[in-house]
Amino acid sequence: METKDFDSPDPAAWCPGCGNFGIQAALKTALARLGKKPQELLLVSGIGQAAKMPHYVKANFFNGLHGRALPAAAAAKIANRELTVVVTTGDGDCYGEGGNHFLHNIRRNVDMTVLVHDNQVYGLTKGQASPTTEQGVKTRIQPRGVILAPFPPLETALALGCGFVARGYAAEREHLAELILAGIAHKGFSLIDVFQPCVSFNKINTYDWYAGKVYKLGPEHDPADRAAALALAQQRERLPIGVLYSRPGPDYGALSGLDAMPPLADADISSVDIAPLLEKYR
Numbered sequence: 001m002e003t004k005d006f007d008s009p010d011p012a013a014w015c016p017g018c019g020n021f022g023i024q025a026a027l028k029t030a031l032a033r034l035g036k037k038p039q040e041l042l043l044v045s046g047i048g049q050a051a052k053m054p055h056y057v058k059a060n061f062f063n064g065l066h067g068r069a070l071p072a073a074a075a076a077k078i079a080n081r082e083l084t085v086v087v088t089t090g091d092g093d094c095y096g097e098g099g100n101h102f103l104h105n106i107r108r109n110v111d112m113t114v115l116v117h118d119n120q121v122y123g124l125t126k127g128q129a130s131p132t133t134e135q136g137v138k139t140r141i142q143p144r145g146v147i148l149a150p151f152p153p154l155e156t157a158l159a160l161g162c163g164f165v166a167r168g169y170a171a172e173r174e175h176l177a178e179l180i181l182a183g184i185a186h187k188g189f190s191l192i193d194v195f196q197p198c199v200s201f202n203k204i205n206t207y208d209w210y211a212g213k214v215y216k217l218g219p220e221h222d223p224a225d226r227a228a229a230l231a232l233a234q235q236r237e238r239l240p241i242g243v244l245y246s247r248p249g250p251d252y253g254a255l256s257g258l259d260a261m262p263p264l265a266d267a268d269i270s271s272v273d274i275a276p277l278l279e280k281y282r
């Protein structure tokens with residue numbers, strides 16, 4: 001497959017320079033390398049600028065409610081295990097409105113890859129603080145600065161036992177494409193938090209700001225070492241990107257016994273009589 005096989009006819013309605021373009025390019029590169037056809041892929045999102053991604057990449061897609069991408073993705077994967085399921089979500093969508101789903105879908109461990117476009121701001125609604133906005137940052141509705149400490153997604157995922165925890169950067173497209181492929185290859189819930197400059201509403205975490213802080217993890221880091229991964233996730237002065245933690249384990253399909261059954265999507269329901277049920281709830 002080639003990246004053009006995943007081109008959508010719809011032009012992207014993002015600001016020029018938006019980090020979403022880098023994530024889009026990385027995602028298409030990863031999908032082309034994966035070698036599956038658009039109809040074998042499902043992109044799932046909630047609401048936000050990040051959540052528009054499935055409109056701009058050719059594949060099946062489900063665009064649901066704000067914060068509710070993960071349960072929809074889990075249900076689709078459980079019903080049709082043939083699908084490669086990728087969630088594209090924002091830091092507000094995933095860690096704020098969808099925070100409860102984030103926690104429990106890590107525990108549930110359904111096989112999906114979750115790309116969080118972490119621009120540290122609510123972009124679509126024009127710049128309010130999100131769960132990952134740094135303390136003290138002033139916005140139009142937090143004029144005296146954000147009071148709370150930011151939500152730590154990587155530490156949280158590690159504490160919950162997530163089997164694949166990675167961080168990418170929108171400007172490192174090739175690196176991010178390989179992270180996405182590694183996330184898809186991991187069987188279970190794969191988290192990739194992606195630093196994404198928001199050129200309109202985040203004037204702090206700019207491309208220049210990241211250039212001085214981001215560095216790539218090298219072979220000296222052992223991704224099976226959870227304590228080392230936690231120490232990396234806690235770094236604040238320099239910001240590591242790469243696979244912080246990766247360890248195989250049973251996913252929901254194995255834990256629940258569903259792997260031994262035919263997928264729901266293939267079930268023959270032609271002989272099921274639903275008339276008594278309809279009568280019961282009439």
Ligand SMILES: Cc1ncc(C[n+]2csc(CCOP(=O)(O)OP(=O)(O)O)c2C)c(N)n1
Binds near residue numbers: 092094097122123
């Ligand atoms: C339940 C609910 N609450 C609030 C909103 C309004 N809303 C839509 S998008 C959004 C923020 C999106 O921010 P984020 O998920 O970080 O994505 P971004 O736009 O920055 O990519 C909000 C608050 C909504 N649509 N539904």
